Amino acid sequence: MNTIEKKIIEKMQAGMPISEKPYEEIAEALNISQTQLLRTLDGMKKSGLIRRIGLVPNHYAIGYTVNLMTVWDIKDSDIDQVGVSVGALDFVSHCYQRPRHLPDWPYNFFAMVHGKSEAEANDKMQQINLLIKDSCRQFTSLKSTKILKKTGLRI
Amino acid sequence: MDISAQDIELLNRVQKNFPIVSDPFAEIASELGRDKSEMINRLALLEQAGFIARFGGVNNHKKMGASTLAALNVPTEKIDEISTLVNSFREVNHNYLRENAFNLWFVVTAATEGKLQEILSEIQRRSECELLDLPMVKSYHIDLAFQI
Numbered sequence: 001m002n003t004i005e006k007k008i009i010e011k012m013q014a015g016m017p018i019s020e021k022p023y024e025e026i027a028e029a030l031n032i033s034q035t036q037l038l039r040t041l042d043g044m045k046k047s048g049l050i051r052r053i054g055l056v057p058n059h060y061a062i063g064y065t066v067n068l069m070t071v072w073d074i075k076d077s078d079i080d081q082v083g084v085s086v087g088a089l090d091f092v093s094h095c096y097q098r099p100r101h102l103p104d105w106p107y108n109f110f111a112m113v114h115g116k117s118e119a120e121a122n123d124k125m126q127q128i129n130l131l132i133k134d135s136c137r138q139f140t141s142l143k144s145t146k147i148l149k150k151t152g153l154r155i
Numbered sequence: 156m157d158i159s160a161q162d163i164e165l166l167n168r169v170q171k172n173f174p175i176v177s178d179p180f181a182e183i184a185s186e187l188g189r190d191k192s193e194m195i196n197r198l199a200l201l202e203q204a205g206f207i208a209r210f211g212g213v214n215n216h217k218k219m220g221a222s223t224l225a226a227l228n229v230p231t232e233k234i235d236e237i238s239t240l241v242n243s244f245r246e247v248n249h250n251y252l253r254e255n256a257f258n259l260w261f262v263v264t265a266a267t268e269g270k271l272q273e274i275l276s277e278i279q280r281r282s283e284c285e286l287l288d289l290p291m292v293k294s295y296h297i298d299l300a301f302q303i
Contacts, residue, residue, distance in 0.1 A: 013212055013214060048215050049215055052172070052173075054171055054173040095294070095295045104285070105226075143254050146251070149247060
């Protein structure tokens with residue numbers, strides 16, 4: 001990552017204005033041309049340095065008050081197949097393979113689901129279960145009871 | 156302020172693939188069949204009313220350095236003390252209390268793997284709790300947006 005890419009990432013992470021010409025304002029603040037900004041952003045998006053540009057809704061304000069971290073013990077041989085099917089569900093916001101820590105932590109697959117009620121979130125977890133039950137030995141969910149810290153990534 | 160179906164459509168559209176062009180809202184307005192200025196004003200109102208957590212770039216943590224999801228099993232009476240300890244690290248950017256024996260779940264992002272491990276060791280040593288270090292092995296859903 002070069003200096004200009006780093007400056008752009010920091011600025012984009014801090015936030016864009018909701019205005020007629022958001023990129024023009026960002027470019028002005030960084031003292032570069034809008035053309036250079038757009039070209040660099042496009043490159044960073046393609047290389048994966050920037051995952052996405054857009055807004056993050058306040059899920060809680062919109063009514064998605066339940067955030068359920070579902071964790072699954074998936075047979076190692078099936079993990080990719082399960083990951084792809086669960087990742088395609090439109091109610092799953094993140095899903096990752098992570099290491100087990102036996103004996104305390106047998107779960108190797110995480111999928112985050114959101115719901116407007118506990119029942120709705122649980123129903124979504126059951127939908128995942130139906131989809132992958134042949135590959136899954138056990139699963140559980142960890143409801144969040146309190147956000148203790150939430151900040152954007154700092155670099 | 157009440158949120159309408161049209162607002163949800165707009166929020167969903169602006170969640171993903173915000174156009175990287177000089178007049179991005181013109182593209183979205185034309186896709187949604189709306190007047191651009193009216194749409195931008197509405198979006199600004201939604202932001203003021205707290206329906207938008209942030210608008211900007213979402214970085215790829217994996218390409219930025221080292222990161223992990225960690226969990227601690229904290230005795231109930233020590234939650235406040237230990238969460239203050241965990242939050243005191245600027246490298247911790249999310250920290251949630253969850254219903255499980257492992258009840259404190261947080262994301263740590265550092266410039267290098269060495270620095271990350273140093274922070275985890277220090278948290279473990281000072282909290283005297285068992286710590287799970289669960290770095291991502293593989294992501295199957297790289298886009299953090301979900302349909303609202």
